[in-house]
Amino acid sequence: MLELRNVNAFYGKIHILHDLNLRVESGEIITLIGANGAGKSTTLMSICGIVPPRTGQILFQGQAIEQLAPNKIVALGMSQVPEGRHIFPRLTVAENLELGAFLRQDKKKIRQDLDQCYALFPILAERRQQPGGNLSGGEQQMLAICRALMARPQLLLLDEPSMGLAPLITKQIFAIIRKINQENGTTILLVEQNAKLALQTADRGYVLENGRIILHDQADNLLKNQDIQKAYLGI
Structure with a gap:
């Protein structure tokens, strides 16, 4: 590969x-x-x-x-989860994840992938409307991984x-x-x-x-x- x-x-x-x-x-x-x-x-x-x-x-x-x-x-x-996470702290969890799919047009599959991310890390689903900067370090790492996964x-x-x-x-x-x-x-x-x-x-x-x-x-x-x-x- x-x-x-x-x-x-x-x-x-x-x-x-x-x-x-x-x-x-x-x-x-x-x-x-x-x-x-x-x-x-x-x-x-x-x-x-x-x-x-x-x-x-x-x-x-x-x-x-x-x-x-x-x-x-x-x-x-190809997607990268950078050192130090580098999420967008003022955007919500959901908005950070949506940005991960910015090159995609398949809205139905984007929705499915969003649900899969929330299934992988349920805490993100609970905090989907919270700013990313309010998350703990571990939660921000989860968010960074899922943001990368949203690019499939x-x-x-x-x-x-x-x-x-x-x-x-x-x-x-x-x-x-x-x-x-x-x-x-x-x-x-x-x-x-x-x-x-x-x-x-x-x-x-x-x-x-x-x-x-x-x-x-x-x-x-x-x-x-x-x-x-x-x-x-x-x-």
Whole structure:
């Protein structure tokens, strides 16, 4: 579904991603782990067209997208839940969700997807007329995920979904992530600071260090890898 080939990305003159190669197959949950500043969020930003790669190629379902504008990439079937949520705090929960479907015209299916979001996170249904800024951090994360789902993505990019959340809420969020993958068939690329939780959730994982992929394996194998345990799992 997604392939990065020798992607190099920069912030100004600062070289962030170095010849990055990554592949995501349809139906998988793939996680990208690494320390702060490793380039994880930049990888997602490059995929979404916000930080276009200077060199290299990004293929989404066989189509080169590295030169496309972000809205064109969304229209192809990709959505991102950004780090820090970035909901619209003055808009209601319902209005935030409706904005997630701004490229769609199928009103009946939009209504169905809205109902599905409320079924996934009943608290959002209870608070649908409240401003998004009045929600707790966990509820805002739920809203950000559902807003992305309203675009009906085939590929969902998640950037640090557990950031700032209590362990119980994090557990609930990750249970929903697995449910979205298993029941909706949505492919997921997950960037997550909690490496243990990410690897327990994912099928495969990539380890990013200083903008370079240094290791790639099945998630179960990475969990057992002593170097990974020492560097990222606190074991």
